[in-house]
Amino acid sequence: MNYPYKFSIIIAVYNVEDYLRECIDSVVNQSLDFKENVQLILVDDGSSDNSLDIAEEYGKRYPENIVVLSQINQGQSTARNNGLKHAKGKYVNFLDSDDYLSANTLEVVYDFFEKHFNEVDVVAIPMMLFERVNMPHRLNAKFETTRVVNLEDEPNNPQLSSSSAFIKHESIKNYRFSTKLVNLEDALIINKIFMDKKRYGVVSNVEYFYRQRIDATSTVDLMKENKRYFTQRLTNFYVELADYCYEKEGSIPKFIQYLFAYDLQWLLKVDTLEVFDDEEELNEFWEVLNQVLDYINVDVICDNRYMEDDVRSFFVYLKNGSSKITKKQDNDIIISSQGQVLDELSKHYLYFDIVELNDGYMNFSGNLESCFPNEFISINLVRVEDGQSEVIGANYVEYNNPKRMTRKFLDTDWIYSYNFDVSIKEPSNNTTLSFEIEYDDGDFKNKTSPHISFRNNCGLSTSSA
Structure with missing residues (x-):
């Protein structure tokens, strides 16, 4: 199929007047010529600030390249889905409206895709956190070299973000972001796509700049105060993706288990479950959580290089359902769970x-x-x-x-x-x-x-x- 653009960059926009220009400019000023190669789709999600005005200003400046859409506030997933309907690029990306790309990103990603077109449907790039903290994302270890990652050989390389990933239009055109999820809608689509080839590309010499807002108002910062982060999220991401795997090949591949283990650790670290209104809601949460724990092998928890040590032992304890304090032959006191040492004095x-x-x-x-x-x-x-x-x-x-x-x-x-x-x-x-x-x-x-x-x-x- 012939595409009029090499890339369609879809940006869901909501109350980001302080950041939107920097985001758009990072696309317009790419080393890959913007007017010749890039379609930019700006979907305003009912902003109450000047975000829509800024989007329309850029739309008038680049009428052949920029599509501006406006909707009543329905959330990021709906905005992205509406933008995807208008995409005409060979490769698609969902840049967040308060983030930006390094100047050579599109050129380098395009060259990699063309070289490995038949091998991969997705190419990911490193994420660099900035503003509140300035550091590489914890999952950046996989970007040591530019290469094709075989997830059957290297399963502990989870990819969750569609903002820092580029996807073949043909691979994503039949998918839509789930409106049932408060986050992880990216990871659900990307990992369903991964189930086809079990490979994806990683490009090491470009960067996605991921803003950690000082005012702590990003989705990730707010989600732990939202009941949807618990039972609904477990059901609509973990169970949904597990069911997809079972239907497709009768089991849950190791790379999906590593993805589950990596993401689930943040839920396990929540200190209190006061978010639930009654015992029935609490029991439902534990029932679904135990179902999800059954998807994950113990070795995936113990050997996970992206697992924080303070939660690893708790993870194994929950997975096995018990622990006990015993003494080793050298008299050292340990806490163990079905043969796994959780702590050693x-x-x-x-x-x-x-x-x-x-x-x-x-x-x-x-x-x-x-x-x-x-x-x-x-x-x-x-x-x-x-x-x-x-x-x-x-x-x-x-x-x-x-x-x-x-x-x-x-x-x-x-x-x-x-x-x-x-x-x-x-x-x-x-x-x-x-x-x-x-x-x-x-x-x-x-x-x-x-x-x-x-x-x-x-x-x-x-x-x-």
Whole structure:
């Protein structure tokens, strides 16, 4: 099929008057000639600011290239779907209206697509976060080299964003973004497309600049306050995509499992489930979550390079449905779940906030973070001087700073913060000091010498961090 444009860039626009010009200019000023090669479709989603005026201004300036559409506010998915109906480019992208592309993006992506046309339907580019934070996106490891990723050989390379991806028109023309999802509508379409070839392209030498707003009003920032982020999202993304996989090939491929595990970790880290109105809603959430957990193999959780360590153990615990505290042959205390070690006492650090000499005393303040309940933990300072050993028990201290309190995942106490203070008379030059962690739950008992480290910021008050 012949296309009049190489690219159709579809932008859903909603109250972005402060950012829209930068976004549009990044497309108009591409190294690939805009007038000859690019169609830009701006879909205003009922903006109450000057966004539509800005879009129409550009539409008048480039009437052969820019299509301006306007709709009552119906959400990003509907705006993108309406824009897709007007797309005439060989390749399609859904640039977010507060983001922008590096100047050579379209040229480089087009060249890659033409070279690998029969191999891939999607090409992804690296995302760079900017404004509130300035850093590469956590999934950028896959962009070490420009290449075709075989998802059967390299399944741990999830792609969720259609903003930082370019898709063959022929591959996406029969899809529509789901209006049932508060986010992940991109990932649903892209990964359904991946099920055909199980390959996609990654281009390393261009960039997608992803704005993290200082006012924290992006969709990702707001979604955890929305009930749709929970049961509905599990049903309309995870279950929907799993059913698609089962229907297509009778199983859920590893690359889809890695996608599920990567994204699900953010839900598991939500501290409270107070968003639910009653027990029935809460029970429905747990029922669907357990269904989703069944889709994911334990090894996908344990070996996932994009899984944050603090939630990995909780993930395995939920997947297996239980955990227990036991003692290894070397007497080390561990928490395990069906053979998987979730936590090991001897591997923990004591982090010190304060080590000081003051008025003839040496003062220590710090904390231990672990999955072992504080009620079974004590911290001791061991002082050896002139062959005599003295054990001084540290005091447990509670702080108001959430960073120094027990952390909950889905209303479950999981990461305990044992904060301690201890003081001794100023030691002499021949004094040896060491610390030990003592564990005693009535069934298992042990002492271990912890690793020691220091924090740059003490985190003892709400103003320090």
